Amino acid sequence: MIVVTAATGQLGRRVVEGLLERVPAGQIVAAVRSPEKAADLAARGVLVREADYDRPETLKGAFGAGDVVLLISSDLVGGRLPQHVAVVDAAVEAGVARIAYTSLLHADTATVSIAPEHKATEEHIRASGLPFTFLRNGWYSENHAAAIAQGAATGSIFGSAGEGRVASATRDDYAAAAVAVLTGEGHENHENTVYELSGDLAWSLPELAAEVSAVAGRPVSYQDLPVEDYERLLAEAGLAPELAAAYAGFDVAIAKGEIGDATGELRRLIGRPTTPLRDTVAALLGDA
Numbered sequence: 631m632i633v634v635t636a637a638t639g640q641l642g643r644r645v646v647e648g649l650l651e652r653v654p655a656g657q658i659v660a661a662v663r664s665p666e667k668a669a670d671l672a673a674r675g676v677l678v679r680e681a682d683y684d685r686p687e688t689l690k691g692a693f694g695a696g697d698v699v700l701l702i703s704s705d706l707v708g709g710r711l712p713q714h715v716a717v718v719d720a721a722v723e724a725g726v727a728r729i730a731y732t733s734l735l736h737a738d739t740a741t742v743s744i745a746p747e748h749k750a751t752e753e754h755i756r757a758s759g760l761p762f763t764f765l766r767n768g769w770y771s772e773n774h775a776a777a778i779a780q781g782a783a784t785g786s787i788f789g790s791a792g793e794g795r796v797a798s799a800t801r802d803d804y805a806a807a808a809v810a811v812l813t814g815e816g817h818e819n820h821e822n823t824v825y826e827l828s829g830d831l832a833w834s835l836p837e838l839a840a841e842v843s844a845v846a847g848r849p850v851s852y853q854d855l856p857v858e859d860y861e862r863l864l865a866e867a868g869l870a871p872e873l874a875a876a877y878a879g880f881d882v883a884i885a886k887g888e889i890g891d892a893t894g895e896l897r898r899l900i901g902r903p904t905t906p907l908r909d910t911v912a913a914l915l916g917d918a
C-alpha cells in the first residue's frame with residue numbers, strides 16, 4: 631500500500647490525484663486527521679484511515695507492514711517535531727518498507743526559522759533505521775499569492791528580500807515529485823536518497839513585480855523595506871505578530887539566497903519543466 635498522511639491538505643490531495651493516475655485506488659491509503667473530509671476519496675475507492683499526528687493511538691492502525699509512507703509535514707510550525715516523531719515511531723512499529731518526508735530545501739544548512747524542525751525530523755528518520763526518501767521542497771510559488779494580488783490591485787509589492795532570488799515551484803510540481811518517489815521501483819526505488827527540489831528558474835521580487843505587471847496590464851513596482859518596517863507593515867495589515875515576524879524572516883532568507891538554488895532535481899524527477907512563474911501569476915489572477 632502507498633500511504634499519504636495529511637491527504638486532505640492542498641499538497642496531499644494533489645499527491646493522491648497523481649497516484650490515482652498510476653496505481654489502482656485500492657492500493658492507496660489516505661491517512662488523515664478527519665476521515666469525514668476524505669469521504670470523496672473513499673467514494674473513489676481510496677482507503678481512508680484515521681491518522682492524527684497529535685493522537686498516537688490513531689497512528690498505530692494507520693500503517694501496515696510493507697507500506698510505503700509519505701509523511702507530509704504538519705502545518706503546526708513550532709510544535710511539529712513531536713508530531714512527526716510520533717508518525718515515524720508508528721511507522722517503525724508497523725514495519726513499513728520506506729518513509730518519504732516533505733522536508734525543506736537544504737534543510738541541514740538553512741537558517742530560516744522553519745529549518746530546525748525539518749532537520750530534526752530528518753535526523754529522527756535516519757536514526758529510526760527505516761529506508762527513507764527526503765523530498766526537500768523549496769518554496770511554493772503560491773506562497774506569494776497575497777503579494778501578487780496586492781501588486782495587481784495597488785501597483786506595489788512590498789518586501790525586504792532585496793535582489794535575493796527564489797527558485798519556487800508549484801504545489802502541483804512538488805506533488806508530482808512525491809508521486810514519482812512513491813511509485814518508483816527497481817533501480818528507481820529512491821531509497822535513502824535526498825532530493826533538493828526547486829523550480830527551474832530563480833526570480834527576484836522586482837522580477838515578480840514585472841510578471842504581475844505584465845499579467846495585470848498595469849505598472850507594478852517592488853518596494854524594498856528594512857526588515858523591521860516590513861514586519862510592522864505585515865502586522866498593520868492584520869497578521870499576528872509571530873506570523874509577521876516569520877514572513878519577514880522568510881524575506882531575510884531569500885536575501886541570503888537560501889531558497890534561490892535552482893538545482894534541476896525537481897525537473898529531473900518529474901520529467902518535465904517546473905511551472906513557470908508567469909503561469910502561476912496568471913492562474914492566481916484568474917487569467918489562465
Ligand SMILES: NC(=O)c1ccc[n+]([C@@H]2O[C@H](COP(=O)([O-])OP(=O)(O)OC[C@H]3O[C@@H](n4cnc5c(N)ncnc54)[C@H](OP(=O)(O)O)[C@@H]3O)[C@@H](O)[C@H]2O)c1
Nearest residue numbers: 636638639640641642663682683684703704705768769770
Ligand atoms: N515549502 C513551502 O513553501 C511550504 C509552504 C506551505 C506549507 N509547507 C509545508 O508543507 C505542508 C503541506 O502543505 P499544504 O499546502 O498541503 O498545507 P495545508 O493545505 O495547510 O495542509 C496541511 C495538512 O496538515 C494536516 N494536519 C495538520 N495537523 C495535523 C494533525 N495533527 N494530524 C494530521 N494531519 C494534520 C492538515 O489536516 P486537515 O486536512 O485535517 O486540516 C492538512 O491536511 C504544510 O503542512 C507545511 O509543513 C511548505
